[in-house]
Amino acid sequence: MTSRDATTRWSGDLKTGSGQTSLDSSNLGPFTVSWPARAEEPDGLTSPEELIAAAHSACLAMNLTGVLTKEGLTAEHVEVSAEVTLEQDPEGGFRISRSAVTLRAKVPDVDADRFAELARTAERTCPVSKALAGTTITLDAALED
Structure with a gap:
């Protein structure tokens, strides 16, 4: 690969x-x-957490389109944002504790319940989500009108 x-x-x-x-x-x-x-504040600079957020959002957007394709569906558009949290680790140092994902898509010919199921499948099978297995991942997925 x-x-x-x-x-x-x-x-x-x-x-x-x-x-x-x-x-x-x-x-x-x-x-x-x-x-x-x-x-603290990014002040125009990046961080490992921002790069992970970018990787998570890009990966999930691509993975969702693949899941939809397998179901014979095509999104008009998909928008995914991820907010990655860095916090103190009780065992020492710091850890990435969470990736809060917001996913919005316009997908013809699918209802909200089926879309939510497909979005959960996409999140669960996303390679970056798998890499973040020790992190809490939340998914807020919804169809747009």
């Missing part, structure tokens, strides 16, 4: 240092990362 890679080069200590993250496979970046951008 495929693999993707990224590289981060960090200078300095945790609280005052910073790093540059490059998405090597797609040749995007560099993106500056820092502890204040991660634990």
Whole structure:
């Protein structure tokens, strides 16, 4: 199968240092990362949690369209957002505790109950959701008019 890679080069200590993250496979970046951008306000910088949120939303959007296709359905559009939470871990350090996913789609020829079932299947089978197995994932999925 495929693999993707990224590289981060960090200078300095945790609280005052910073790093540059490059998405090597797609040749995007560099993106500056820092502890204040991660634990406080982003101030135009990114964080590992934001990158995970991006991965989760993109993966679930693609996965939902695949689940719909298997059912003979095509979405007019799908919009997925994910909010990833970083918090102190009682066992030490920090942990990603949650990914709150909001999914909205316009899908002709499907009712709300069937759509909710298909969205749950898409979330459960999404590779990024599987990678976040130790994290609470909530899904708010609804059809748009």
